[in-house]
Amino acid sequence: MTKEEIIQEIRRFFSDFAENNRLLMKEEFSDQKIEDAISRAINDYNLIPPLTNKTFENLNDQEKKLIIKGACAELLYMGAAYFMRNTLQTRTDVAVLDYEDKPPNYVNLASQLKNEFFSLAQQLKIQINMLKGPAIILSPYYHR
Numbered sequence: 001m002t003k004e005e006i007i008q009e010i011r012r013f014f015s016d017f018a019e020n021n022r023l024l025m026k027e028e029f030s031d032q033k034i035e036d037a038i039s040r041a042i043n044d045y046n047l048i049p050p051l052t053n054k055t056f057e058n059l060n061d062q063e064k065k066l067i068i069k070g071a072c073a074e075l076l077y078m079g080a081a082y083f084m085r086n087t088l089q090t091r092t093d094v095a096v097l098d099y100e101d102k103p104p105n106y107v108n109l110a111s112q113l114k115n116e117f118f119s120l121a122q123q124l125k126i127q128i129n130m131l132k133g134p135a136i137i138l139s140p141y142y143h144r
Contacts, residue, residue, distance in 0.1 A: 001064045003056060007034045009068055010075070029075050037078065041070030041117070048121050050129055062124060070117040076110035 001009075011017060011027070011034075018026050029037075038056065045067065046052050059067065080103040 001061060003035070003038070006038065006064060006068055006071075007031055010034055010037075010071055013068070013072055014075070028079065033075065033078060034071065037071040037074035038067060040074045041067045044070055044117070045121055048118065048125055050125060052125075066117065066120055066124060069113055069120070073110045073113035073117055076106045076113065080106035080110065 011029075014028070016027050016029055018024075021028060042054060042056060042059070045063065046054055054063065056064075056067075083102045083106065
């Protein structure tokens with residue numbers, strides 16, 4: 001998968017296309033923001049033991065598919081930060097109206113995706129680590 005394919009996959013996950021964003025009339029996340037989120041997800045992946053020094057170019061296909069989930073979580077955190085900065089609350093005699101009240105929803109979904117990302121990343125790294133190990137595991141208790 002190329003970086004452009006991953007960006008489009010992330011856009012499909014969010015349905016982040018101008019025609020779907022009736023209020024914004026544009027995409028919510030720019031390509032640059034998506035690339036930043038991909039970089040952050042790769043950094044998170046590298047920090048999960050065993051520590052690695054992966055870049056986008058040397059990720060395998062399984063890792064790239066996993067990075068999509070981590071990048072989506074990062075984008076939601078970025079979106080929540082943006083909306084929290086730009087929240088407007090108005091009061092009337094009848095109700096309190098919140099404009100841009102998305103942050104709690106964004107943070108909840110981001111936390112869920114981030115937990116899934118870390119869990120799957122740990123499993124994948126264990127699998128990759130075991131495949132790099134010896135084909136035969138010798139034990140002092142094994143006798144022929």
